[in-house]
Amino acid sequence: TGIDNTDICTMHSLALNIVDPENKFNVGKLTLTFIENRFGIDNKDAHIVKKILENFFASSSKKISQCHSVNLNLMNETYYLTMAIELWNDIIECKSKIPHDAYLKMYQLKKHHLNYDILMLDEAQDATECMLSILKIQEHSVRYLVGDIHQQIYGFRNVANPFNNHETKQIKKFTLSQSFRYGYQISHLSNMLLNQFKSETKKIFSSRLSTNIL
Numbered sequence: 157t158g159i160d161n162t163d164i165c166t167m168h169s170l171a172l173n174i175v176d177p178e179n180k181f182n183v184g185k186l187t188l189t190f191i192e193n194r195f196g197i198d199n200k201d202a203h204i205v206k207k208i209l210e211n212f213f214a215s216s217s218k219k220i221s222q223c224h225s226v227n228l229n230l231m232n233e234t235y236y237l238t239m240a241i242e243l244w245n246d247i248i249e250c251k252s253k254i255p256h257d258a259y260l261k262m263y264q265l266k267k268h269h270l271n272y273d274i275l276m277l278d279e280a281q282d283a284t285e286c287m288l289s290i291l292k293i294q295e296h297s298v299r300y301l302v303g304d305i306h307q308q309i310y311g312f313r314n315v316a317n318p319f320n321n322h323e324t325k326q327i328k329k330f331t332l333s334q335s336f337r338y339g340y341q342i343s344h345l346s347n348m349l350l351n352q353f354k355s356e357t358k359k360i361f362s363s364r365l366s367t368n369i370l
C-alpha cells in the first residue's frame with residue numbers, strides 16, 4: 157500500500173490467501189447445470205439447492221440446517237437440505253468449482269486470528285453475517301465498520317444491517333454528516349427524499365456552496 161504497517165485487501169482475497177495458499181482451488185461459478193447433473197434433478201430443484209447453499213454461505217452458521225431453507229417454503233426440506241450438504245462436502249473436497257462465497261465461508265469457519273491492532277471494514281452496509289462474524293471474533297483489535305445503510309444495494313445477496321447489531325455492548329456509533337462531493341441543492345434534495353421515504357431524521361450537510369444539476 158505504500159503505508160507502513162498497513163494492509164489493504166478485500167475480505168475475499170484475505171480469505172483465499174489463508175484457505176488456499178498453494179492456489180489449488182478451482183474457483184468459479186457453481187452452475188445450475190452442474191447441480192442438475194450431479195443429482196439428476198431438474199432446473200427448479202437445482203435452483204433451490206443452490207439457494208440453500210448461498211443462504212448458508214452468507215450466514216454465520218457452522219452447518220447447513222433448516223434455517224437456510226425456511227424462507228423457501230419447501231414441502232420436503234430434508235430432500236433439498238441433503239443435496240445441499242452433499243454439494244458443500246463436494247466443494248470442501250475440491251470435487252467441484254468453488255464459488256467466491258464458499259472459500260469465504262471456509263475462512264470464517266477456521267476462526268482465523270488476524271494479527272492487526274485495528275481493523276476497518278469499508279462499505280459495511282453490504283456485509284453478510286458471515287463477514288461480520290469474521291470481525292466479531294477479532295476481540296483483540298479495535299474494529300471500525302464504515303458504511304451507509306441507505307446505499308445498501310445487495311439485499312439479494314443476504315446482506316445484513318451491521319448498524320442495527322446490538323449483540324456487542326461496547327459499540328459506539330458516529331455519524332459522518334458532511335459531504336465534500338456536492339453542494340447545497342443535492343444535500344437538501346437528499347434530505348427530503350430520505351426523510352420522506354426512509355424516515356431518516358439525520359441530515360446531510362454540504363461543504364460546497366453550489367452544485368449544477370443537469
